[in-house]
Amino acid sequence: MSKRTAKNTAAQIENVVLEGEIIAPVVEQITETNEPTEAELDAIETAEVQSEAYQAQASEIDEVNPDQAPAGDEPELLTDEPEQKTLAQMIEGIERDHAVAMQHHIAAEIDDRMDYESDKGNETIQRSLKSSRAKMTTDLLAAYAFAATSVDPSVFNVGRASTNRYNVYAIDKVADLARSLASGHFMKNAINRAVCRSLFTFRHSGERFTMEIAKAACSDKIRVSPAISRHLIRHTVSASTAPTQASSTMQALETLGIVKNVGTARGAVYELTDTAQARALEELCTKAA
Structure with missing residues (x-):
């Protein structure tokens, strides 16, 4: 290959790189011929360097977030959470x-x-x-x-x-x-009243509300420690009636999504839910206190 041919080939490769096209076919065409001259090797090296520079520039462009707002024009952040419906x-x-x-x-x-x-x-x-x-x-x-x-x-x-x-x-x-x-x-059922009011006094005190506590809220005949008794609002049914009364009220509260059992079936531990109905019930119980 003459020096003039090598020079023209190098110019052709340079144009291909500047236009952002793939240079591999051009390089292959050159290397498939006889042993390249020094001028041809220089042209290939120049083309590869320019190709790497182009690819690096393209990569930087791809990494730019198209949704990014211009400097000085950033959107205002909303810090207030949406208001919960009652x-x-x-x-x-x-x-x-x-x-x-x-x-x-x-x-x-x-x-x-x-x-x-x-x-x-x-x-x-x-x-x-x-x-x-x-x-x-x-x-x-x-x-x-x-x-x-x-x-x-x-x-x-x-x-x-x-x-x-x-x-x-x-x-x-x-x-x-x-x-x-x-x-x-406020509720008319006396068991509902006692149990629901006790639910909120226990939450405020940080004490766990169990089925045994619910029974004690139904019946003041059930003995509990003074530390527990001071948080209870109690009704007066017999101790033998308390299990049935407590169970039915807690099941009703679960059905309405006001409490959930975070314990077990045999060892129930009830927590009030973060729901509109639980907040509404708390408001009713607070007014009745």
């Missing part, structure tokens, strides 16, 4: 048609439960179910509370064990709590 605001957002549909759903589920118990010959609890049905369907209060807190009424026909269904007495506790939350009036 339960009352959530209820206000429920359409009346939705509440009516929920009311019918509640009635249908309790009717199914009444049929189930009747078929099993459990006529003694029919009165309790009828009372619960009336509380939850004579107006839309419970329906609005269910809709706002996403409670599925079919829970009344589901049990913790395959052979059992939802605690019948807990249904009545749910009715009392739901109507209270929707109306803004």
Whole structure:
């Protein structure tokens, strides 16, 4: 290859590099011929150096964030968290048609439960179910509370064990709590009152709220230490009745999403949830204190 040919080839390679194209085919074309001259080797070396420089420049461009705002024009950071809705605001957002549909759903589920118990010959609890049905369907209060807190009424026909269904007495506790939350009036059920108020006094004191504590809130006949007793608001049922009363109220509170069991089935430990319904219940209990 003549010096003039080598010079033209070097110029051609330089143009290819400057245009940002791949140089490999050009290099291969040269190296497939006879042994390159010194001029050809110089041209290849120059092309490779320029290619590396181009690739480095392209890499720097790729690393630039296209969404990055220009200096001095940075967006203002939002530091305030969105305001949490109250339960009352959530209820206000429920359409009346939705509440009516929920009311019918509640009635249908309790009717199914009444049929189930009747078929099993459990006529003694029919009165309790009828009372619960009336509380939850004579107006839309419970329906609005269910809709706002996403409670599925079919829970009344589901049990913790395959052979059992939802605690019948807990249904009545749910009715009392739901109507209270929707109306803004304190609960009528004395067990609900004692247990719920005790829940918040225990949280403020930093003490754990267990099923045993719930039983003690139901019955002042159950002995507890003075350190525990000072945080309790207590009702007066017998010690033998306390387990059933405490269990049904805690199940009702779980159903409404107000508490959760962070312990075990045998060793329940209840914590209040960070929800609108828990905050609404705390407000009611504070006013009643």
